[in-house]
Every structure is written in structure tokens, then in C-alpha cells.
Amino acid sequence: MLSYKVLALALLSYSAQAVAAAKPPATLYTEEPCQGETFEVAADNKCVLLPENLQKHINGVKVPEDVVCDFYSDEKCDEPLLIGVEDPGICKFSEWEIENKTVSVHCYDADAIYDDK
Ligand SMILES: *[C@@H]1O[C@H](CO)[C@@H](O)[C@H](O)[C@H]1NC(C)=O
Numbered sequence: 001m002l003s004y005k006v007l008a009l010a011l012l013s014y015s016a017q018a019v020a021a022a023k024p025p026a027t028l029y030t031e032e033p034c035q036g037e038t039f040e041v042a043a044d045n046k047c048v049l050l051p052e053n054l055q056k057h058i059n060g061v062k063v064p065e066d067v068v069c070d071f072y073s074d075e076k077c078d079e080p081l082l083i084g085v086e087d088p089g090i091c092k093f094s095e096w097e098i099e100n101k102t103v104s105v106h107c108y109d110a111d112a113i114y115d116d117k
Contacts, residue, residue, distance in 0.1 A: 023067045023109045026089070028102075029060035033091035043067040045108040047077035058102040063089040069107040071098060077106045086110070 023043040028050075030036035036059075041048050043064070050058065063069050063085055071081040081098045082090075093099045108114065 023111075024064045026064065026067055026069050026105075026107045027062045028054070028058045028105065029062075029091070030054065030057045032059045032094060032099075034060040034062055034089075041069065041105050041107045043069075043107045043109045045106070045112070045114045047072075047104055047106050049075050049104045050102065055103045056100050058105075059093045059099050060091040061085060061089045061093075062091070063087050063107075066110045067107055068110050069105060071102045072104045072106070073101050075104055077104045 025040040025042045027034075028039045028041060030038075037054065037057075039050065039054055039058075049055075058071075061069060061071075065087045067087065069085045069089075070077070070083045071085070073079045073081050081101055082096055090096060093101075
């Protein structure tokens with residue numbers, strides 16, 4: 001969820017972007033609650049297609065501070081399942097009825113200003 005806090009941080013940190021360190025990646029999990037196989041998604045504002053063996057087998061995510069992740073049921077981040085997942089993440093996708101549905105993921109730095117979003 002895009003909060004006012006996130007917006008304020010984004011504005012405040014705008015001038016510092018050139019030297020800002022990259023945020024750590026989010027970690028996906030194949031089993032609840034955040035167990036099983038893992039897969040890391042960089043917070044670099046790109047659509048990441050999951051490896052074939054993990055597609056439709058993701059059931060949890062841990063999201064670092066100031067990182068936001070969106071989950072999609074198609075291969076190109078077009079069909080949203082759940083948008084705006086923030087720190088600390090969600091370890092039970094079944095509670096959101098998105099268990100075993102994720103195919104592609106998009107994570108980004110909540111503080112960064114991106115040209116093409
Ligand atoms: C996801 O699918 C696997 C394999 O079909 C199944 O064992 C598991 O219970 C499913 N997970 C959830 C949270 O529904």
C-alpha cells in the first residue's frame with residue numbers, strides 16, 4: 001500500500017538518490033509459513049519471471065524495509081494477484097487466497113524515483 005510515509009520518504013530522499021545504496025532483495029518461499037525452497041527477487045523495478053519449477057508454487061514472501069513487491073498470475077506482470085506488499089511480507093499466501101498462483105513478481109525500492117514505472 002502506498003502510504004503517506006512512503007511518499008514523504010520518497011520526496012525527502014530524492015536528492016540523495018545518486019548515492020543511495022541498493023536495497024536487499026525480497027525472498028520468496030514455496031511453503032507456508034516462509035519455508036521450503038527460496039528464490040530472491042531484486043528490488044530493481046523489473047518484472048521477474050519465476051523459474052518454471054517455482055511458477056505457481058510460491059506461498060510466502062519476506063520483504064525488506066523500504067521495499068515493495070507486487071505479485072502476478074501471468075508471465076509479464078500484467079495480471080495482478082496482490083499489489084503493494086511491504087515489510088515484513090506475508091508468510092501465508094493462503095490467507096490472501098493467492099496460494100500457488102504467482103508466476104511473475106515485481107519488486108522495487110520504495111524510496112527510489114523511477115523513470116518508467
Ligand atoms: C500448493 O500446491 C502444493 C502442490 O500441489 C500443495 O501440496 C500445497 O498444499 C499447496 N499450498 C497451499 C498453501 O495451498
